[in-house]
Amino acid sequence: MSILAIGLMSGTSVDGIDAVLVEIKGSQENIEVEIKDSIETKYTLEERKELLRVSTEETSDLQSISSMNFYLGKKYGEVVNNLLKKSGYTFLDIHFVSSHGHTIFHQPYKGSKTLDKANTLQIGDISAIADTTNIAVVGDFRTADMAAGGHGAPLTSYIDYLLFSNRDTSRVIQNIGGIGNVTYIPKNAKREQIVSFDTGPGNMVIDEVVFRVSDQKETYDKDGQYARKGKVNEDLMLFLNGHEYLQVKPPKTTGREVFGSHFVDQIFGKFGHLDANDLIATVSDWTAVTITDSYKKFLISKGNELDEVVIGGGGSYNPYLLERIAYHLPDVKVGIHEDYGISSDLKEAMGFALLGYQCLKGEYNQLPSATGAEHSVIMGKISYTQPEAFDRMIAVRRD
Ligand SMILES: Nc1ncnc2c1ncn2[C@@H]1O[C@H](COP(=O)(O)OP(=O)(O)OP(=O)(O)O)[C@@H](O)[C@H]1O
Numbered sequence: 001m002s003i004l005a006i007g008l009m010s011g012t013s014v015d016g017i018d019a020v021l022v023e024i025k026g027s028q029e030n031i032e033v034e035i036k037d038s039i040e041t042k043y044t045l046e047e048r049k050e051l052l053r054v055s056t057e058e059t060s061d062l063q064s065i066s067s068m069n070f071y072l073g074k075k076y077g078e079v080v081n082n083l084l085k086k087s088g089y090t091f092l093d094i095h096f097v098s099s100h101g102h103t104i105f106h107q108p109y110k111g112s113k114t115l116d117k118a119n120t121l122q123i124g125d126i127s128a129i130a131d132t133t134n135i136a137v138v139g140d141f142r143t144a145d146m147a148a149g150g151h152g153a154p155l156t157s158y159i160d161y162l163l164f165s166n167r168d169t170s171r172v173i174q175n176i177g178g179i180g181n182v183t184y185i186p187k188n189a190k191r192e193q194i195v196s197f198d199t200g201p202g203n204m205v206i207d208e209v210v211f212r213v214s215d216q217k218e219t220y221d222k223d224g225q226y227a228r229k230g231k232v233n234e235d236l237m238l239f240l241n242g243h244e245y246l247q248v249k250p251p252k253t254t255g256r257e258v259f260g261s262h263f264v265d266q267i268f269g270k271f272g273h274l275d276a277n278d279l280i281a282t283v284s285d286w287t288a289v290t291i292t293d294s295y296k297k298f299l300i301s302k303g304n305e306l307d308e309v310v311i312g313g314g315g316s317y318n319p320y321l322l323e324r325i326a327y328h329l330p331d332v333k334v335g336i337h338e339d340y341g342i343s344s345d346l347k348e349a350m351g352f353a354l355l356g357y358q359c360l361k362g363e364y365n366q367l368p369s370a371t372g373a374e375h376s377v378i379m380g381k382i383s384y385t386q387p388e389a390f391d392r393m394i395a396v397r398r399d
């Protein structure tokens, strides 16, 4: 029997929600997944602003976090209903929804106070999704990994492993979303050999610089057009390369808390006088350097072979970034997900559908070698609000 599921992803760029309807068969290393339909829903400017506000310590407040949790849950439910309408399926066909939620805070280390544990918070209440759709929902994956001492990320390394392992080729799979993250898959890899970590900023710093120099009219450097017109400024590059996250050894993860508007304030504080295109060229080239240097420092210098880099996420649509990555890695083949027949826009949403599937099957769906967890865990929490939703969901376990 095959299972129909919907995966939902809202990433750190805060640009929108990807929803994908998939058919899944098999289990463990023999999982097969086929995309049936998908829909992309952009956040409105007001939603984006509010999400960024609640994700920033100085501007956030408890009432807004709690209310956004429900607002997003309802919204994600409506996204599912819209996808169903578009695809011709109904809720009665769908066994479960699996939702990443939206990360508004991520602190993968213990704080200095006794009561300050490592923690992470994804909002978009799963009961609100379940009630809006009449489908059982799996969500809130990162907390189980953190409870086991892991960083709670990256989690898509598991799907990278399923999609990109190859007998003869050692690959890195590089996501360039808001934050950048990498999965290293040596040739003929076993799952415990996978290395994965956040490389640093993806598009986050570029986007914020563009937003500021365009007087808030543009949110990203479309096709790298501004970076291409600028020149890399060596002083700014030196400053950026001094960022302490780049020295931290994996496993490691990061977020908007480290590379968000605070960090860009520092750039403008010291280098705001530079030409706008030079600023964009420099932070773009630096973003490429954070990626390629992390391979050199944490993979290649440790004797790991590297034949191919496969880039995905919105950054793979920025030709300037791709050129700079290829320039900094002259001996490695650089391609994008689509060269391998995989839509990088949909990979994360599809990945979360698979993580939900394994949660419902009672199978481990995390890689301790990637997140640094002390042991394997099954990630995911479940909500259903109707008996029939429960019945459809447990068919996954029986399958
Ligand atoms: N044509 C393009 N040219 C340049 N940059 C682009 C282009 N298209 C998308 N991007 C960049 O990709 C970003 C969106 O990337 P993506 O959707 O992968 O992020 P995300 O899923 O929110 O992030 P994460 O993986 O960190 O959760 C945009 O904010 C923009 O910076």
Ligand SMILES: CC(=O)N[C@H]1[C@@H]2OC[C@@H](O2)[C@@H](O)[C@@H]1O[C@H](C)C(=O)O
Pocket: 011, 012, 103, 106, 120, 152, 153, 154, 155, 156, 157, 177, 178, 179, 180, 181, 197, 198, 253, 254, 255, 348
């Ligand atoms: C805490 C959190 O939401 N982290 C995201 C973020 O966005 C990219 C990078 O940082 C990654 O490690 C992770 O998301 C992807 C989907 C992951 O877990 O694989």
